[in-house]
Amino acid sequence: MTAAAGLAVDSAAKPPAFWVPFLKDAVLAALVAVLLALPLVGLQTYDIGGGALGIRTHFDWVAIGGAAVFAGRLALRVLQQLYRTRPTGRARVLISIAAWGNRQALPITLLGIGFAVALPFLPFSSRYLIDLGTTVLIYVMLGWGLNVVVGLAGLLDLGYVAFYAVGAYTFGLLARDLDFTFWEALPFSGLVAASFGVVLGFPVLRLRGDYLAIVTLGFGEIIRIVLLNWAPVTGGPNGIGGIPRPSFFGLHFARSAPEGVATFHQFFGLEFSPDHRVIFLYFVILAMALLTNAFTLRIRQLPIGRAWEALREDEVACRALGINPTTVKLSAFAIGAMFGGFAGCFFATRQGFISPESFTFIESATILAIVVLGGMGSQLGVVLAAVLLVSLPEFGRAFAEFRMLIFGAAMVGVMVWRPRGLIAHREPTLRLGSSR
Amino acid sequence: MSPVPLLAVENLTMCFGGLVAVDNISFTAYRGEITAIIGPNGAGKTTVFNCLTGFYRPSAGRLAVHKDGEILQLERIEGFRIVRRAGIARTFQNIRLFAGMTVLENLIVAQHNPLMKASVFSLAGLLGLPRYRAAERAAVERARHWLDRIGLTDRADWLAAALPYGAQRRLEIARALCTGPALLCLDEPAAGLNPRESAELNDLLLGVRDEEQIGILLIEHDMSVVMGISDHVIVLDYGRKIADGTPAEVRADPEVIKAYLGEDEIDNAAEEAPLRPLAGREGGARANGAAA
Ligand SMILES: Nc1ncnc2c1ncn2[C@@H]1O[C@H](COP(=O)(O)OP(=O)(O)OP(=O)(O)O)[C@@H](O)[C@H]1O
Ligand SMILES: [Mg+2]
Numbered sequence: 001m002t003a004a005a006g007l008a009v010d011s012a013a014k015p016p017a018f019w020v021p022f023l024k025d026a027v028l029a030a031l032v033a034v035l036l037a038l039p040l041v042g043l044q045t046y047d048i049g050g051g052a053l054g055i056r057t058h059f060d061w062v063a064i065g066g067a068a069v070f071a072g073r074l075a076l077r078v079l080q081q082l083y084r085t086r087p088t089g090r091a092r093v094l095i096s097i098a099a100w101g102n103r104q105a106l107p108i109t110l111l112g113i114g115f116a117v118a119l120p121f122l123p124f125s126s127r128y129l130i131d132l133g134t135t136v137l138i139y140v141m142l143g144w145g146l147n148v149v150v151g152l153a154g155l156l157d158l159g160y161v162a163f164y165a166v167g168a169y170t171f172g173l174l175a176r177d178l179d180f181t182f183w184e185a186l187p188f189s190g191l192v193a194a195s196f197g198v199v200l201g202f203p204v205l206r207l208r209g210d211y212l213a214i215v216t217l218g219f220g221e222i223i224r225i226v227l228l229n230w231a232p233v234t235g236g237p238n239g240i241g242g243i244p245r246p247s248f249f250g251l252h253f254a255r256s257a258p259e260g261v262a263t264f265h266q267f268f269g270l271e272f273s274p275d276h277r278v279i280f281l282y283f284v285i286l287a288m289a290l291l292t293n294a295f296t297l298r299i300r301q302l303p304i305g306r307a308w309e310a311l312r313e314d315e316v317a318c319r320a321l322g323i324n325p326t327t328v329k330l331s332a333f334a335i336g337a338m339f340g341g342f343a344g345c346f347f348a349t350r351q352g353f354i355s356p357e358s359f360t361f362i363e364s365a366t367i368l369a370i371v372v373l374g375g376m377g378s379q380l381g382v383v384l385a386a387v388l389l390v391s392l393p394e395f396g397r398a399f400a401e402f403r404m405l406i407f408g409a410a411m412v413g414v415m416v417w418r419p420r421g422l423i424a425h426r427e428p429t430l431r432l433g434s435s436r
Numbered sequence: 437m438s439p440v441p442l443l444a445v446e447n448l449t450m451c452f453g454g455l456v457a458v459d460n461i462s463f464t465a466y467r468g469e470i471t472a473i474i475g476p477n478g479a480g481k482t483t484v485f486n487c488l489t490g491f492y493r494p495s496a497g498r499l500a501v502h503k504d505g506e507i508l509q510l511e512r513i514e515g516f517r518i519v520r521r522a523g524i525a526r527t528f529q530n531i532r533l534f535a536g537m538t539v540l541e542n543l544i545v546a547q548h549n550p551l552m553k554a555s556v557f558s559l560a561g562l563l564g565l566p567r568y569r570a571a572e573r574a575a576v577e578r579a580r581h582w583l584d585r586i587g588l589t590d591r592a593d594w595l596a597a598a599l600p601y602g603a604q605r606r607l608e609i610a611r612a613l614c615t616g617p618a619l620l621c622l623d624e625p626a627a628g629l630n631p632r633e634s635a636e637l638n639d640l641l642l643g644v645r646d647e648e649q650i651g652i653l654l655i656e657h658d659m660s661v662v663m664g665i666s667d668h669v670i671v672l673d674y675g676r677k678i679a680d681g682t683p684a685e686v687r688a689d690p691e692v693i694k695a696y697l698g699e700d701e702i703d704n705a706a707e708e709a710p711l712r713p714l715a716g717r718e719g720g721a722r723a724n725g726a727a728a
Contacts, residue, residue, distance in 0.1 A: 298562055299562065302555055303555055303558070304552065306537075306541060306544060306545050307545065310548075312536075313533075313534035313536050313537060314532050316528070316532060318545075319490075319515055320489060320525070320528075320532075320612075321525075321545065321611070321615060322517070322520045322548065323516060324517075428537075428538045428540070428593060429541060429544075430540065430541070430544065432540050432580065432583075432589070432592035433593075
């Protein structure tokens, strides 16, 4: 009995079906439209002749307008309603995908690496695609390098391209003046860039956030302007050309080599193809990027890596726990810069020519966008974002002038829907249960 | 148990421009004792801590720590080195955890210095040498010990930010303890705790004092905590020390009652309940609320 009463009460108190307010709303809107349209559209004056005005009625137009407003308003409300209820479903899907992704992190990573390794040999692969892949990987490596500074240590660096430039020019100068090869110059590029990281680090030790961003931005520009104007050494705007290509354990990628130097295709008894070098470059940067990743993943689990993250979270607490903020910051700058330097060295050998034009602020911005878009501190996110940011504009070439517009809109979209980046998940550096 | 002096503060003065936040204070803290520092809001308690832990450089005075038969002058040690050299760890009035890291990670970061040493500039760590692995295991064990003590073992892999307030306070204490301090400085650890949590905190602090034989400096407004567990109470008012003694001595001290209540109410207060009213001038509501 009570149950029945309860039911009755319930049905009485039940709110009207969801479409009733929509209908009311649409009718109201249509009414307003009709009222407005009556004098504006429904009654029209016209010249009867002799300067006199007659009135013509157009009530059919008014009716059409009213109906259009009614339908439009109703459609809008229904869409809004659908949109409001959908996200729970959509969010659930996203969350379950993310959870699945976390559980399957290792298989996904292996699959990704497998794909990257196999790419040059896949049937649809082309020289253009491998070139694009090489560019993407350069940005992946730069993103992983910057991730140490921005994602882990929380130091907003807008001048990261400076270290990329330093690495490239280190190789350029060593090659031009001292005949270094790529492999000989690679460690120096990293070292010199790391020293520049420390040099930048010192003056900004006390800065954080916006102030740090401005100073690092200035640093990036200073490096570029020095490269541009110190012509006797850097070649100024003409840059440095004739930078040697990398060799495969001493084997050169050329149609014919000078006496006493073996070429790759001769050694392996292959037909000469310019693609060999492209594919080789691709594998070099793939290996460099993977090493960067392995190093970063490992160092994150070491005291220094945890100190970076702790510094990002709370510098005062770090000091109170006996952590020296100076060395922690400088080490983050140095290691981030070192990877930038390596990438720069590769860039120089790939292009064979470098000039200050390649190291403008827009590069820094792109790398930072990759880190932020990917999800600060997330290694996988950087890959995703680099693929998106570097290859989408390429594929968008069909849209020509709308390319950048679409690109910008996509970025705004990601930041609106996933403000913490594509992959916001942070894996703990150690767990109580599974500590070795 | 004859107390061993641990920290001797002599004529500590700290000025900010014209404001004298701490005015010529001297006191001694002993190993194996809980020394409470109380006083109304703005009395200069946190400033004393900031001087001890190297966040401020004292305008005048000497801060001497007795460690392994040696005497260290705190004001000569660079701020971040004080934990390692002098063994002084602290918590903050506004909790300062590494919010985006897990509970366990917070405790491991606190052991940065020994781990860093074991990782030999990260080289041994990068190579995964046994020497480093052993050090990391030891660090996790130490963390697990304190997690057990504060009852957060089952939440070790939670983000610190996800913990309830009381647990965050305990975690911050555990984090300070993970540095292996000789002197633990706690800035209002009971603030915002409910009576049950506050009682648990008392037990924890007494346990730490007796088992670890370390000194504890305790800033607190909650009189149930102060009177319940401290061996020794120092009262500050307007940067000056106005009383120093056992809880019983301090609670009967007319100067103290005057500082806490204002001149007019002394007569009533002294007769009725000399202690309950220990509420700050501005902080009266807070202290009353907590004590009630
Ligand atoms: N860095 C600073 N610069 C200027 N004045 C300061 C600074 N730090 C503290 N003071 C001032 O010193 C005085 C003592 O502050 P302190 O924080 O030590 O008080 P407290 O006893 O901890 O108070 P509470 O109970 O509110 O925490 C206050 O007047 C405060 O404004
Ligand atoms: Mg305070």
